[in-house]
Amino acid sequence: MRTSIIYHKTGRFEVETGSTILEASKCLGLFHDCHCDGTGQCLSCVVWILGGEQNCSPVEKHEAQILAAHHLRPPIRLACTTKILGPIRLQILVREESEVTAMMSNPSQIMPPLPGTQLPLVLMKTTLHGFEVFAVNSLPHDSVRILHQFRSTLETLLREHGGQIIETHGASVLAVFGLEGEIRDAINSAVGCSRRLSVACKELKEYLTRHFEANVGLGIGLHVGLTTVGKIGSAPREQWVVLGETRQITEQLLKLTGAAKADILVSEPVFALIRDRFPIKRAFSARMPGKEQRSNVFEVQAQSTGFVMEMAA
Ligand code: FES
Numbered sequence: 001m002r003t004s005i006i007y008h009k010t011g012r013f014e015v016e017t018g019s020t021i022l023e024a025s026k027c028l029g030l031f032h033d034c035h036c037d038g039t040g041q042c043l044s045c046v047v048w049i050l051g052g053e054q055n056c057s058p059v060e061k062h063e064a065q066i067l068a069a070h071h072l073r074p075p076i077r078l079a080c081t082t083k084i085l086g087p088i089r090l091q092i093l094v095r096e097e098s099e100v101t102a103m104m105s106n107p108s109q110i111m112p113p114l115p116g117t118q119l120p121l122v123l124m125k126t127t128l129h130g131f132e133v134f135a136v137n138s139l140p141h142d143s144v145r146i147l148h149q150f151r152s153t154l155e156t157l158l159r160e161h162g163g164q165i166i167e168t169h170g171a172s173v174l175a176v177f178g179l180e181g182e183i184r185d186a187i188n189s190a191v192g193c194s195r196r197l198s199v200a201c202k203e204l205k206e207y208l209t210r211h212f213e214a215n216v217g218l219g220i221g222l223h224v225g226l227t228t229v230g231k232i233g234s235a236p237r238e239q240w241v242v243l244g245e246t247r248q249i250t251e252q253l254l255k256l257t258g259a260a261k262a263d264i265l266v267s268e269p270v271f272a273l274i275r276d277r278f279p280i281k282r283a284f285s286a287r288m289p290g291k292e293q294r295s296n297v298f299e300v301q302a303q304s305t306g307f308v309m310e311m312a313a
Helices: 021-027 061-069 097-105 131-137 140-161 183-212 245-260 268-274
Strands: 002-007 011-016 046-051 076-078 088-092 116-129 164-169 172-177 217-232 239-243 264-267 280-286 295-300
Touching: 002 021, 011 021, 021 088, 061 076, 116 131, 116 183, 116 239, 116 245, 131 140, 131 183, 140 164, 140 172, 140 183, 164 239, 172 183, 172 239, 183 217, 183 264, 183 268, 183 295, 217 245, 217 268, 239 245, 245 264, 245 280, 245 295, 264 268, 268 295
Parallel strands: 002 088, 217 264
Antiparallel strands: 002 011, 046 076, 046 088, 116 172, 116 217, 164 172, 217 239, 264 295, 280 295
């Protein structure tokens, strides 16, 4: 029996059902690296399954071990051990020749992870709206002190909820949840963290209004989706980078918090997974990057009590 396989940017082909992806590539005369005779040792044949993951043979123990040892996980698969059971779409991931050679000469060496990959992740972008204006109009002592208190609180909450900071710029912070563990748990953690931050910032907002007549408000955008993620730079300044549509949508949600006067706005995919767990205050539709139709946006109600930010004079 035959089935179809689509190689990203190459084309669609018919192949024998039950053959491995590597066998299919060779049969079709496509270039597909293989440095270990298909014994699952060299990792030079890795592919990214873009569609039809359920039509691939299950990940067996050896493949799971070698992927995990090299910081990889499905939908990244070894082409030499993965059998095609139905239609699939994939991309061959090209590794540096030097990495493969180094690993083959010393099999105990860990090959560097792929520089970039796509993972289902929850992104949280937060800021203090109006902080820039406050910083311009206040003493350096006050602006740095307030920023420090906001960041310390945020960092504490992120630590407690398993979030990780990716980027910071003034009062704006991009954090990620789900680099490890189940995505459903990551969504609950991200929403829980956001609700506690909202409570903590209430105190801060009141303090700034009372003492500085400043109009500063919290904004948090939360979205979940396949995210391009990787590490750039070299030690000691190596850092995570997050790119793509998931990030753009998260940033758009954050922008909307200002106009909507909402602390926490989440996208529809987040809402679908939290609707039975967290109270939703309201919903409205808005334009999102990369979407033709307007998308639904949901405001999550803040927790009524919780983490309180200590406001030292
Ligand atoms: S060809 Fe070496 S791991 Fe697949």
